[in-house]
């Protein structure tokens with residue numbers, strides 16, 4: 001057997017070894033492809049429109065898609081275990097409705113926001129219990145949650161409710177300047193903070209490693225003595241929490257609550273995660289990949305906006321094609337891995 | 339040895355599954371510093387007893403105590419907390435994670451609440467060294483052979499500061515060298531006072547390592563014995579409930595029918611067949627009706643060669659001709675249509691379909707061979723299944739049982755039955771008797787010999803050299819991913835075979 005011995009894990013050697021691993025390991029492949037894709041998409045935009053590749057455009061991607069990044073983070077946890085969460089779009093809408101109606105009734109933002117996060121986490125908990133305890137397919141359980149959340153929106157109000165609460169208005173208007181006409185919103189900061197936390201959780205905690213283990217093989221994970229049941233429930237709680245947070249960020253963006261917002265957003269989130277290199281069957285993928293996936297989707301959207309004459313449905317068509325390409329790519333990579 | 343209190347004591351344990359009484363009033367105990375072997379045929383209930391002890395299954399009745407206090411574990415996680423470390427029968431690791439992670443998962447050293455990857459990797463490397471396993475802990479587990487995966491599972495189990503170590507058929511795909519390594523580790527753990535439960539169908543191994551034996555038959559306890567006080571014949575008789583007499587008459591019959599006269603065209607001929615990183619270019623001929631045994635150490639390239647011949651992996655050099663006609667086999671399907679079938683060593687990942695019934699699994703390859711639109715008549719399927727259940731002793735003898743509910747050895751029999759059923763022109767068997775009990779092993783060997791007599795060619799890969807010697811007309815020896823010898827099997831001894839495997843010296847007297 002002529003296999004390289006374990007490299008000494010010290011200081012600079014470790015960093016170098018890490019870099020080498022990134023480029024040789026098959027599991028990083030799809031993420032790198034996504035990164036290259038992002039660059040290509042940008043180059044396409046840059047070649048067609050002057051001023052496309054510029055700070056403000058790039059930052060705007062983050063501003064416009066902060067809530068989608070947050071959704072994609074939660075979705076990544078679920079998909080890594082081999083599950084799926086179809087409820088996130090409806091939960092976003094529900095969160096905007098709860099926020100708008102309670103604020104209208106005079107509740108303070110300091111109560112409303114935590115309440116939303118608790119409600120959506122509890123909804124996630126219920127979904128998780130359905131999946132884990134009653135062995136209901138995540139597809140079905142989250143579909144039920146989706147209908148429930150949408151239904152609750154209509155119970156609250158059929159009409160759009162606008163938000164005038166000073167805290168929300170302030171957050172909607174605050175710009176954090178980054179010099180030279182550039183700025184971001186607090187939502188972007190929150191989304192990026194969440195991404196960092198999620199990365200640490202996935203890679204530096206046992207919870208995170210168990211998420212990957214479940215995606216690899218739930219049965220093996222159980223026999224290895226990992227807390228499979230608990231983790232399986234927890235990923236839906238995380239996704240629920242992220243949906244609630246995304247809903248809050250969405251209200252910062254739109255300053256209203258409406259039952260029909262975010263229809264189909266769950267599919268955008270899933271698309272971002274898959275394009276970001278996470279395997280739908282679970283076990284392989286990264287949060288950072290999902291962020292790149294969101295940025296790819298956002299960039300395509302921006303190009304189509306720049307084009308002006310194209311219908312926004314072209315975004316959907318491009319996303320569809322990309323998804324297909326990425327799923328085929330995943331198949332090829334997994335086939336080669338055997 | 340003076341007998342203190344048992345660490346583990348299970349009393350009158352019963353477990354039923356729908357339609358099967360898997361354990362019936364079984365009692366079992368383990369003492370510190372002792373290796374205890376659980377013996378029994380395929381489906382006797384060994385793995386079930388282990389799963390009962392570690393809380394995978396809940397018991398219908400019976401009492402379990404650990405160091406004198408009553409326990410009933412909710413699952414492997416809790417059993418681990420109480421110091422019971424287990425390697426279950428099938429390799430239950432995660433192919434999507436690295437070797438090091440698989441070893442350390444769930445008990446990674448942490449600093450400030452976060453996993454300390456550096457310490458984790460160092461610890462993993464230490465454990466691998468302890469088994470003298472020279473692989474990179476950062477490599478993906480899925481990229482290694484089954485044998486290595488089995489060793490990694492063992493490395494994981496010995497890390498825990500366990501009072502009790504349970505190994506369910508840990509040696510089923512290991513070669514002599516790895517078994518020796520494992521036994522060295524077992525002995526040192528034993529000296530530290532760990533109680534070890536060791537399950538194996540290899541009597542030699544059991545007699546070498548075990549202090550005490552418990553025999554199960556059909557879910558019932560036959561008895562507990564000290565290894566020194568029971569003869570092998572008696573032990574086998576206790577396991578199968580009758581005497582065993584099959585093996586010797588087989589020995590004589592096979593070797594007179596040597597084939598491979600120079601005039602004949604071989605059924606399969608490979609010239610310079612190779613694949614970078616997997617196997618160096620080799621030449622190989624297999625004649626009709628010939629059993630070619632393939633021997634070699636772990637990682638010597640046996641499985642790699644088999645996978646190339648059977649169209650699973652693509653070679654990047656050389657040529658292959660079948661029945662004199664050249665042409666590559668690009669897929670397993672193409673191989674099958676030209677009469678070449680491969681039975682994988684990894685029954686869990688590449689073998690049986692766990693969610694299907696025994697009948698469906700057996701008929702699968704035959705059906706695929708005929709094309710999905712010409713369904714095999716139900717009657718024919720039933721006959722076929724019944725005949726193989728009978729011939730191989732598949733238990734429970736129920737064609738509608740789901741394969742995932744069968745014991746490991748019985749799953750292996752189902753896998754074999756599938757390939758035997760299509761009666762290909764060349765059957766490549768990779769570790770076909772892995773995890774199969776003594777009685778059934780003899781049956782399978784007899785079947786292989788019969789098929790060869792009727793003109794089927796067989797490539798027989800096994801880590802068990804006795805078996806290779808008993809069945810093969812010719813033996814090909816692999817070493818370091820090349821073929822080092824291709825010799826006629828006339829009265830070669832295990833020792834001389836071992837010598838070639840070990841130092842790769844080609845005995846030039848063989849043609």
Ligand SMILES: Nc1ncnc2c1ncn2[C@@H]1O[C@H](COP(=O)(O)OP(=O)(O)OP(=O)(O)O)[C@@H](O)[C@H]1O
Pocket residue numbers: 355356358359360378379380381382383384385386387427733734742743744745746747748773
């Ligand atoms: N989950 C299950 N559902 C139904 N039957 C089962 C299940 N698990 C095991 N059995 C049955 O219980 C019996 C004992 O199986 P077990 O796996 O304990 O055998 P074993 O002694 O370990 O055999 P082997 O040597 O083949 O591994 C078998 O008849 C098997 O079919």
Ligand SMILES: [Mg+2]
Pocket residue numbers: 384385386427506745746747
């Ligand atoms: Mg077993």
